[in-house]
Amino acid sequence: MDVWIVDLDGERRALPAGAPCELLHLDYLTPVPTAPPVVRGVIQVRGQVVPVVDLRAPPERALHPGTPLVLIEVREGLRVALVVDRVHERAEESTADARPLDLAAALATLRPPGGR
């Protein structure tokens, strides 16, 4: 099974096994005011709008053009572009030392900010 290994906040993390992934580089980010803070904005991927999710610890770092993103289909109908520090060569790496990243669970806790 294909497993993607990425660096996130200096740590090796394994992306969900079997989830279709694709490496992208940030071009233009559209901020989405009122969105939860981990959603840094949206980008377009082949004509569709995809949220850019940044799970790195605060303080928020500036996102430059060229920042690596992994496009992941978390579940049917939900695709996100995850901000990562770098992506490892899949073929050569062992997954043993990479902590699994439960993206679905991380996204499930997202709620639009309350009190509006």
Added chain:
Amino acid sequence: MAIDLTPEELHRLRSFFVEEAEEHLEAIERALAALEAMPSDGAAVSALLRKLHTLKGSAGTVGLDELSRSAHLAEDRVAAFRDGVRPPLQGEMQALIAAIEQIRRLVGGAARLVHGPPPMRTPPPPAGASPPEEWRGSERRAVESGQIRVEVEQVDEMMEAAGELVIDRARIARRLIDLDGCVRDLARARAALRSSVMELGPDAGGLGEVELELSDALAHLERATTGMGDDSEHLARTAQVLEEGLQRVRMMEVGRLFERLAGAVKEIARRTGKEVALATWGEQTAIDKAIGERVIDPLLHLLRNAVAHGIEPPAARVAAGKPGVGRVDLSARWRGSEIIIEVGDDGAGVDLDRMRAALVRAHHQTAAEAAALPDAVVVAAIFEHGLSTRDSADDLAGRGVGLDAVKETIERLGGAITCASTPGQGTRFTVRLPLTTAIIGGLLFKVGGHVYAVPASSVVDTAPIAAADFQSTPTGERLLLRGRALPLVRLGALLGEPSPPGSAMRRAAVVLDHEGLIFGLTCDKLIGPRQIVVKGLGPLLSSLPLYAGATISGAGKVQLILDVATLADHARRGVTLGARPTGSVGGPRVLLADDSRSVRETAALILLQAGYRVETVPDGWEAWELLQDRRFDLVLTDGEMPRLDGYDLTGHIRRHPDLRDLPVVVMTSRTVETGRTRALSCGADAFLAKPLRRQAILDAVAAALAAGRRSSG
């Protein structure tokens, strides 16, 4: 004869009715066949009853009273064995078939009235040609009148392709701009080469020939680029024709449905002795034809309920302190991937006691349980099967053919329905239907450097505004426009975007109409109307109330579409809540202007890596425009650029009251001495010689920023 309708109105309504009746007849015949095959088929009995009921109501509405009576009779025949909870007897079945035959004759008669005599039978197809599998009457008629039937899926595919074409065209236009930049870069390089050749004279050797070849190639490239520009324009026009044509094929304005429904409301009010004023909004909202035709029945049912059961008789209303004339409203609007249609009345509201009693009667609940249920749950039970609070079999809404059927129809269309009710104040049904076509007219504008859109159908006016146009009132800020004081939404504050500096800046207002509420929306700059392809924001963000969707610009940037209903809520409340400030917290903001793409990208990368925030533009004019919209800490500009060069840009900045202290660094490839002299004489803080070196850029920018801070205190 229906009263209060002109002959023209009646004729139009009847032609709609005939279309509708033919579909109902098909469904009735299918149900009848199912019932014949299996006499205990309860679903067929319900379907039959429902369709006959609808047909009866619709026929009555357009004054086809004989047809209405026949449908009533057929309905009675079905009800006889439905109420007996047994399969139909043979005699009952025969009587029903005869009654339906009578309905068919009457519908045929109505069709002749509307369309003229029916066409003769189509001759059999020539030998060898295979006839279409289903060659039904309506299709035959359509072919002979010069119309064709097209599968909805096919139109959808074409619409999608047309949508992509819009995006592709815009992308080509964008690439052409880049290509123009390349041509200019090359021309400049060739000029430099030529002057070198001149200086070198005989020492130039083969360089002279290289220069000539370059000249030829450049001329060729210029011709090709110009030709491509013309082609792109042509493509844009064709794409627009295609797109609009397809839109017309697939979509209709909801106003067409509303016309039919308005006639029905008048008629129902007359029959029930109610006084009702109907208000409609959003007639221009486009709806898929296929969905529009199917949603008519459920809406008619909701309106009948509103008039017959919601609105009280005039005397009761006056006694309750309400105006004698009841109010029913019908509105449509678009939000994201949905059309929202609302039917509201200011009548008595859902009778919660009767609803609770009905829940107990239906054995769902004990009396104590029903009493403990929250009101909202009791109201929601109105859609449950077999739960009818009225027992009378009047011909407007009775016989238990109720809101469960409405809900079922709407859910079959992929939609949803909800009900909200306040005792004594009224009831509101909200129907959500999927939007299948995705090109709308939008008005685009900028706030805080980002482009946003609103549906053009909600825009009533746009105007430039100045500080003097705002007025503070106890209930919030107002915008004075053409003699009116409008509620106001300051979009910059709502979106958490910093406003551009200074009150002298050009600003603009968009005036919107949401269900009769006229309000103003401030923005930094209007861009203009565009046909936009609507995309959803996806499950993660679709719950944000502020957005109705997004669209993608020609340059591939996502632009957010604002939800007019949410903006109207903010305008109504008279307060604009500050949102979380967006954008990365980061270093100073640099505006970088250079007509060479490679210089732009190199310098931007160097600055970004050093922690600056950078916005790039290809010439001085765009830089000047952007300076009106957004606050920057420093301008880094090329000296020689088309439209407005860097020296004139610097001069403009120095003469502007709000911008004159802005640090400016000018880059140039001219000889060091002339470049420096010219840059400094027009007011630049520093000068950089090209080719650029990383450290030189960073030093010059840092020094200019430091000096700027000192001078402005």
